Amino acid sequence: xxxxxxxxxxxxxxxxxxxxxxxxxxxxxxxxxxxxxxxxxxxxxxxxxxxxxxxxxxxxxxxxxxxxxxxxxxxxxxxxxxxxxxxxxxxxxxxxxxxxxxxxxxxxxxxxxxxx
Amino acid sequence: xxxxxxxxxxxxxxxxxxxxxxxxxxxxxxxxxxxxxxxxxxxxxxxxxxxxxxxxxxxxxxxxxxxxxxxxxxxxxxxxxxxxxxxxxxxxxxxxxxxxxxxxxxxxxxxxxx
Numbered sequence: 001x002x003x004x005x006x007x008x009x010x011x012x013x014x015x016x017x018x019x020x021x022x023x024x025x026x027x028x029x030x031x032x033x034x035x036x037x038x039x040x041x042x043x044x045x046x047x048x049x050x051x052x053x054x055x056x057x058x059x060x061x062x063x064x065x066x067x068x069x070x071x072x073x074x075x076x077x078x079x080x081x082x083x084x085x086x087x088x089x090x091x092x093x094x095x096x097x098x099x100x101x102x103x104x105x106x107x108x109x110x111x112x113x114x115x116x
Numbered sequence: 117x118x119x120x121x122x123x124x125x126x127x128x129x130x131x132x133x134x135x136x137x138x139x140x141x142x143x144x145x146x147x148x149x150x151x152x153x154x155x156x157x158x159x160x161x162x163x164x165x166x167x168x169x170x171x172x173x174x175x176x177x178x179x180x181x182x183x184x185x186x187x188x189x190x191x192x193x194x195x196x197x198x199x200x201x202x203x204x205x206x207x208x209x210x211x212x213x214x215x216x217x218x219x220x221x222x223x224x225x226x227x228x229x230x
Contacts, residue, residue, distance in 0.1 A: 044224070103164055
């Protein structure tokens with residue numbers, strides 16, 4: 001079974017600095033998707049970024065980028081120019097390329113604090 | 117705003133009772149997923165419906181059931197509630213068209229069983 005591991009329960013970053021959140025996963029599949037979701041205190045789950053396993057190029061969304069290492073099964077999230085509004089729980093998630101079937105498998109999450 | 121709606125936002129009920137949680141997916145999305153978020157278990161997949169049919173099951177208890185209606189809204193029924201069922205229940209929808217696989221989450225229903 002696929003698993004997702006986030007080894008950093010908590011992280012802290014200074015406003016305007018850069019922080020990297022780690023995620024590793026285990027799968028025997030070759031085609032799959034990886035996601036980062038943000039959960040602020042409001043508890044809403046917000047999609048931050050996604051990566052298709054067949055793409056070698058790392059995904060980027062504004063200040064958010066990923067470092068996808070398929071062979072190492074690693075998928076880290078880099079947040080540049082951190083802002084106070086980035087403070088939240090961040091969840092790494094995996095999904096098989098299963099056509100119209102594909103639930104997300106989540107890591108335990110990393111709580112990010114941003115210091116002013 | 118993800119476009120996914122869930123009602124109610126909060127629900128407080130007693131052990132042994134039955135509740136129904138409702139989800140309306142984004143316009144055009146055929147897939148609905150239900151997830152449970154609890155402190156001890158984290159975020160867990162419960163069940164998926166695609167265009168009215170059950171497509172996949174996860175760690176869903178036999179006391180729980182779901183369905184998706186012709187208008188694509190979905191309901192999650194929880195019965196014989198126990199204290200341990202207290203959690204945040206999310207619904208997510210996805211178009212599942214080609215490589216568009218993102219799941220968009222509703223605001224969740226917080227269930228408290230007393």
